[in-house]
Amino acid sequence: MNDARPRARVVSRRRVYAGKVLELYVDDVIEPGEVRARREVVRHAGSVATLAVDDQQRVLLVRQYRYALDDEIWELPAGRIDGDEAPEAGARRELEEEAGVQAGQVEPIAFFHTTPGFCDERMFIFRATRLTLGPARPEPDERIELRWFTPDEVDRLISTGEVHEGKTLVALLLEQARRRSG
């Protein structure tokens, strides 16, 4: 570990909420540079998402209702990391549960923090190929529609703004770049 990186000193910490999906803390801290601040922080287990690509270079998106937006959106199959599960294992699990897809090959293509101003969520994105399709097994509170999009359709989803979700936009832009350079 590189411990030369700057770190905060915590003056006081208050856990405001601990739920199923997240915890909320309000911490009084002294940050590097002697900056005193009160920080509201959402702690999250981390997330995994998979760009599944079939033999015709089509990609799989799922459409589901998201309560936080009170709307349905197109997204990569994705979910929370389960306990100490490895990200790749979580990505394979979610792809099979949400979409019934098993992958012969899975490779990491991106890692990022979704919104580090107030949240520690990490997002691991994988690209899955050599796919086998089977029945989905969604959670009781999930209603999921599946659709495969051709490369031209992916270009359109990006340019029209029809995809407007962070992880999905990152993955589709990476796939677009891969196609254009390859």
Added chain:
Amino acid sequence: MNDARPRARVVSRRRVYAGKVLELYVDDVIEPGEVRARREVVRHAGSVATLAVDDQQRVLLVRQYRYALDDEIWELPAGRIDGDEAPEAGARRELEEEAGVQAGQVEPIAFFHTTPGFCDERMFIFRATRLTLGPARPEPDERIELRWFTPDEVDRLISTGEVHEGKTLVALLLEQARRRSG
């Protein structure tokens, strides 16, 4: 407005926290498809970010400490939308405050939700050109380092994972695609 879109019915709503940056709600709801669920939702004012591009096609990133990660990261100049401020005005304001940069031209290049599984945050990204450089005026709790990155450096930031923040990755991938297609 298109009210044909699916919407939830709220059975009960509890506001757990209301702070400076976010509010947290725990809602019992009936979602489309008669899915009963308890949802933890972070409500946020929305965010703006700007990809500033100079006459040599270099882009500006800022490096700052993020308490949620307890680390410094490279990001676009960005911030929260202030009240009923228009996103473009917020983007111009943050660019000038954080980086001392005024833009002769600003255009929207992306819109997305950062993490819709539990948060309603919207992210508006702009591309700024015809830049004038002046002194920055950061907030009292901000310590910000500025650096301009050449196109080759941007390609490296993406491929090495040195940029690992959602909005910044989206903006740099869009800029890379613009360069390669133009």
